[in-house]
Amino acid sequence: MKKIINNPSNVMEDMVKGMTLANEEQWIQVEGTNVICRKELSANKVGLVSGGGSGHEPAHAGYVGKGMLDAAVVGEVFTSPTPDQILEAIKSVDQGNGVLLIVKNYTGDVLNFEMAGELAESEGIRVEQVIVNDDIAVKDSDFTIGRRGIAGTVFVHKIAGAKAEQGASLEEVKAAAEKAIEQVRSMGMALTPCTVPDAGKPSFHLAEDEMEIGIGIHGEVGTERKKITSAKDIAVELTNNILEDLSLSAGDEVAVMVNGMGATPEMELYIVNGHVNELLKEKQIDIHQTYVGEFMTSLEMAGFSITLLKVDAELKQLLAYPSEAIAFRA
Amino acid sequence: MKKIINNPSNVMEDMVKGMTLANEEQWIQVEGTNVICRKELSANKVGLVSGGGSGHEPAHAGYVGKGMLDAAVVGEVFTSPTPDQILEAIKSVDQGNGVLLIVKNYTGDVLNFEMAGELAESEGIRVEQVIVNDDIAVKDSDFTIGRRGIAGTVFVHKIAGAKAEQGASLEEVKAAAEKAIEQVRSMGMALTPCTVPDAGKPSFHLAEDEMEIGIGIHGEVGTERKKITSAKDIAVELTNNILEDLSLSAGDEVAVMVNGMGATPEMELYIVNGHVNELLKEKQIDIHQTYVGEFMTSLEMAGFSITLLKVDAELKQLLAYPSEAIAFRA
Amino acid sequence: MLTVQLVQEWMKKTNERMQENKAYLTELDQAIGDSDHGINMSRGFREVVNKLEQSAYDDVSTVLKDVAMTLMSKVGGASGPLYGTAFLKLSTALKGKDIVNKEDLAAGLEAAANGIQHRGKSTTGEKTMVDVWVPVVLWWKGQDEINAEGLEKVAKEAMESTKSMEATKGRASYLQAKSVGHIDPGSTSSYYIFKSLAEVLV
């Protein structure tokens, strides 16, 4: 394991500290917690809280800022934060108009946020929760825990954030978030695994000519192991899967996100984007906006995910609404 | 070599295409070239052109946008672009007020930009050139080719870009760029080498417990090979070297950049930032602003560089001036 | 019979096992999860022991409540709320008992096992810690007296039974059929909890 860290057991605390110090104009670290919160909340707004395990940077703290999240709760690496921490975040951002929790669909995240919500309600705070489940690599059925939440979560942050900033009610913000969740799908792949610092060993092994298709953002193996093919073939495979799952067809309009998993050079992400763009144009799907970069990572995993958000007039307006979050400016 | 590419000989062209498609609102690819240029230039402005080999993304195209560069010339991986391409960029952005070329100090870049400047002048365009040489790992003496240009170049783009956007003359923009160059210093380190796609093999080999101090941004070995120490020790070593070289002392004010080399998780960059911040505070050096992320990379190299820019009222105002470049919003 | 002191012993032994097996639990979680279960357990039970050392307790229920709250606020992930809930239910079931006998413990462990299933919306056969807690409770209820040796054996077999299961809950479920052939990490940490309990029971 090669990492630029101090004690592997303290990476999360060390990071939260260095992160808050990098953005003292915009952020504070809520005392005694690992919650990163806007320094000044927009008055009378519905509160927006997200979070999850660390190791996905810039998610979620990078999305804390005017026009997006009000607070992000940072858990240990790949480990959902605990209810008491989430509760502190909720209390820090509630202004009496209620708080929406944006949660990625993992058992740990769902349980901890749920419990925090219950605690907050017992203190008289109105709390609603939405669960993001954009990863189509996982089959959604009554017999499973459903699809995972991955990079599409960032679009949900943006949509809900804009809606809240515009003064919408908790119900309206929740509805906007749910609409985004309905219309966003992602799929990822990896060339290399990643190493949880305190585990010290990579999460799986791949040969020089192998890749994993359908990986999540926690160093899990994917759904299929294959020989590496060309950027074009991989981009086309993932995009086609998404198009099918979202039932997109000619005339539909989408926002595109090509997300690096942590160690992928931007050069490769842009090459992938060229092929995604080409395929969408071929299928006569309009590209409203394209985002290429690192939005939801998995430590130093090499690989990428593609996300498509089907947009309509409302979502386009919310996507374009100003955001001051350092990891997603609009 | 594990990469998400098509033909290794075509990565640059594939990338430029995917890049331009990702930002069609802001950019065009100048026909028949690998020049990425602002779609609409601000009227009557001094033109600003930079560029260099590819593999450093988001540099330089990510800095093309209102308030920063007008055009970036993209060369083959780690290979300076050719004079004819640079000339096209100069011609695309000149509005009669002259063009400033911002060049990183490498023999190849200097020669090609110099020749392009001569060609442009023979066509009646006023051209000036500044050479960025912020890398203190390389000794600057009369017997060497001088320090290299690395991440500090981004600050020079920002300063010159703001000055030009404010309507300054070619001489004034050049003076602002030179002031930034005078006051910016960087130093980097790596945990892993990188692989030029068409070379197919990593540029050097490091053992599991080794790192290179003083690396450049082209997969070169550094000035010193060492056992990996803690994030804190490394951050302190690099920062102290810079402080000394820049002769910074209590009361001085700086902008800080912690730049990832391509494969470093943001988590690690933030941990490093915590220590840089701590050390500067200890030395009573004021931190005006902090930038953490990937600004000037070296393909999939793992590692980071630290850059300090000593700021005064003018530089602070120019740093804060609005920029719409996707990789450096202000 | 369980007393405040024995609960403290129980937690100490559990913690020792979690520390010793931190790497092993993490390895199990690397195979079918996200490589953090050993880290989570080692952090959680270390904090439990720290907490218990700093306080004085009059009854079993209170000490178990502190165990629950510490796990809840220090573990995170899926296992944190689940173990937190288990110990909270156990604590509640034993409220007011000065001496905890076999029957009390049966009722308490049953409440805990139900708590896990309720929180996790899970049942047996899904390749989770439930596959240890439920068989242990069933067996315990069927015993006439405290049988420490038997407890360890039953828990161990239950843990091992998860190897051949296909996961339908937790992260391992993403792997579908590929989850078969690996022991569930949470079942293993649950086994350590019961093994440690067996060692302190008198």
Next chain:
Amino acid sequence: MLTVQLVQEWMKKTNERMQENKAYLTELDQAIGDSDHGINMSRGFREVVNKLEQSAYDDVSTVLKDVAMTLMSKVGGASGPLYGTAFLKLSTALKGKDIVNKEDLAAGLEAAANGIQHRGKSTTGEKTMVDVWVPVVLWWKGQDEINAEGLEKVAKEAMESTKSMEATKGRASYLQAKSVGHIDPGSTSSYYIFKSLAEVLV
């Protein structure tokens, strides 16, 4: 004696060598540079041959000018402008010559070597291609007639002499003393150019 056809031959042979040794040149550049010299040379001379095949030429100077312009616009890096300049100076020196004899070539190669040094602000002993061009020109000027075999030998020795030098120009100079012990990549591509020239000279 050099003719249009021989220049075309020269470039074809040079190109073949650059393609064959693409990996080797890149390896040399990995040791003390940035891993692209073989890539740059293979791209550049392939384009030169393409260009020459597409056109018809009346005199040596014009074909050499196309060589120069192609290298200038297809290579990039340090070697692109340097080789571009070299062939441009050679072309200029041979302007108007129908037949190029030994003396003409001496003057042309000298102009080329000076052009490289002027462009690169470099001189001999700095571990660059200059350390091949300058000794070759000096030796050539001292010969009474065309000596193809000798040319190859002198160029090769000059190339090898860079191994023990410490670089003070080009990327290798960043390595200071660590640059010693490696042959300079640009000197090696220059050796290929002269070796190919030796093969076509009559």
